[in-house]
Amino acid sequence: MKTKIISVIAYIILAPIIGGLLDGIDRKISARMQRRVGPPLLQPFYDLGKLFNKQVIVVRSSQSFLLLCYLIFMIITGAMLYAGVDLLMCMFVLSTAAMFLYFAACVTSSPYSTIGASRELIQIMAYEPAVLLTCVGFYLVSGSFEVSDIAFGKFSDIIYLPGVFLAYIFILTIKMRKSPFDISTSHHPNQEIVKGITSEMGARNLAFFTLTEWYENVFLLSVLALFITNRSPVSFLAAVIVILVVYFLEILIDNCSARIKYFDMVKLAWAVTVVLAGSNIWILMLVKQNIVN
Amino acid sequence: MYNIKRSPWVLHYDGSSCNGCDIEVLACLTPVYDAERFGIVNTGDPMQADILLITGGINSQNAAVVKQLYEQMPRPKVVAAIGVCACTGGVFKDCYNILGGVDKVIPVDVYVPGCAARPQAIIDGIVKACDIFQQRLAEHEQMIKKNKTAKEG
Numbered sequence: 001m002k003t004k005i006i007s008v009i010a011y012i013i014l015a016p017i018i019g020g021l022l023d024g025i026d027r028k029i030s031a032r033m034q035r036r037v038g039p040p041l042l043q044p045f046y047d048l049g050k051l052f053n054k055q056v057i058v059v060r061s062s063q064s065f066l067l068l069c070y071l072i073f074m075i076i077t078g079a080m081l082y083a084g085v086d087l088l089m090c091m092f093v094l095s096t097a098a099m100f101l102y103f104a105a106c107v108t109s110s111p112y113s114t115i116g117a118s119r120e121l122i123q124i125m126a127y128e129p130a131v132l133l134t135c136v137g138f139y140l141v142s143g144s145f146e147v148s149d150i151a152f153g154k155f156s157d158i159i160y161l162p163g164v165f166l167a168y169i170f171i172l173t174i175k176m177r178k179s180p181f182d183i184s185t186s187h188h189p190n191q192e193i194v195k196g197i198t199s200e201m202g203a204r205n206l207a208f209f210t211l212t213e214w215y216e217n218v219f220l221l222s223v224l225a226l227f228i229t230n231r232s233p234v235s236f237l238a239a240v241i242v243i244l245v246v247y248f249l250e251i252l253i254d255n256c257s258a259r260i261k262y263f264d265m266v267k268l269a270w271a272v273t274v275v276l277a278g279s280n281i282w283i284l285m286l287v288k289q290n291i292v293n
Numbered sequence: 294m295y296n297i298k299r300s301p302w303v304l305h306y307d308g309s310s311c312n313g314c315d316i317e318v319l320a321c322l323t324p325v326y327d328a329e330r331f332g333i334v335n336t337g338d339p340m341q342a343d344i345l346l347i348t349g350g351i352n353s354q355n356a357a358v359v360k361q362l363y364e365q366m367p368r369p370k371v372v373a374a375i376g377v378c379a380c381t382g383g384v385f386k387d388c389y390n391i392l393g394g395v396d397k398v399i400p401v402d403v404y405v406p407g408c409a410a411r412p413q414a415i416i417d418g419i420v421k422a423c424d425i426f427q428q429r430l431a432e433h434e435q436m437i438k439k440n441k442t443a444k445e446g
């Protein structure tokens with residue numbers, strides 16, 4: 001019980017720091033890939049600090065409330081994961097958080113953020129099946145949805161779930177809004193929908209959004225770690241390495257691809273989900289009916 | 294006071310220009326000149342911008358637009374006029390529709406001369422604007438304090 005409380009508190013405090021650092025590394029590596037010097041590693045924190053120091057402008061007062069809910073629900077999602085409770089429940093709370101973001105973008109009457117919001121819904125539609133299949137896969141292997149059972153199994157779940165693992169990495173690109181799936185918003189300027197879902201967000205609201213993104217990224221990468229970890233402490237080290245490698249891959253893909261049309265994204269995401277995750281789970285059900293990890 | 298100099302986000306507006314200066318502004322952000330090493334990010338949203346870069350002069354049609362963009366930006370904010378057109382009206386000065394430089398409608402803090410302004414000069418101008426940006430934060434905070442005491446008193 002004690003360790004659970006400690007890990008939840010550690011998540012709440014450390015996640016924004018780790019998320020911000022990952023963001024900084026992302027910008028630095030991206031710059032180096034384009035042969036630039038790039039911003040300092042701590043640039044995301046400077047940006048966040050500045051955003052909190054600017055004049056507060058709100059288009060609709062409800063937007064601040066909705067974004068605050070988005071942040072709080074995201075923190076709850078991660079806290080639930082680190083408390084070791086039901087993974088399926090975590091994912092449901094995550095979807096609830098995403099809904100708050102959708103509404104926060106909808107309340108402004110800006111056409112850009114409205115387009116961004118509806119595209120965000122399409123993104124949710126694209127990745128949600130794979131998220132659910134990931135949970136199902138974990139259940140088949142460890143016989144439980146509890147995160148504590150999944151994380152501390154006898155062996156790493158990836159042995160039985162290679163396809164699900166790949167599908168999860170694929171939807172991670174959509175979830176992190178990286179190219180080619182930066183459909184609802186973009187980290188780069190001068191695109192046809194300006195800033196998409198984040199346009200018309202005043203400085204302080206954008207700060208909340210950024211903070212939530214950092215929490216979300218840490219949560220998503222933690223779920224990735226569930227594939228690797230088992231009882232031995234060495235596996236946790238391996239998980240960290242896998243996370244860094246996957247994150248680097250995401251940056252690489254982001255830098256060498258252009259955005260695709262939303263419909264292609266949905267088709268591609270579902271095809272990958274069905275082929276990789278679906279067949280993986282199907283085979284698992286056929287071959288090993290009751291593996292208990 | 295927080296050091297906000299390290300994170301200037303710019304909003305680029307193209308007034309009545311020949312497009313020469315716009316291309317130079319965008320050149321600043323390309324890998325060759327790499328403005329991002331100062332934390333400069335080009336944003337499309339005035340509500341998230343700190344420095345307004347305007348190229349080209351003001352004509353009767355865009356005067357209202359420039360004013361609105363300026364008003365939508367949250368304090369502290371800085372305006373930089375890029376190129377002689379934005380400074381004074383430049384070669385288009387005597388055209389029937391040109392009102393003049395950007396300072397005809399909004400207060401300008403930094404004037405970057407040149408036709409077209411060189412990327413080096415533009416980055417230099419933005420770095421100058423960053424210092425002003427920091428000063429503006431102090432003014433902004435004082436203003437908040439004053440309003441608070443006025444409300445309490």
Ligand code: SF4
Nearest residue numbers: 311313376378408409
């Ligand atoms: S200053 Fe020269 S290059 Fe720049 S917009 Fe005016 S005419 Fe074009």
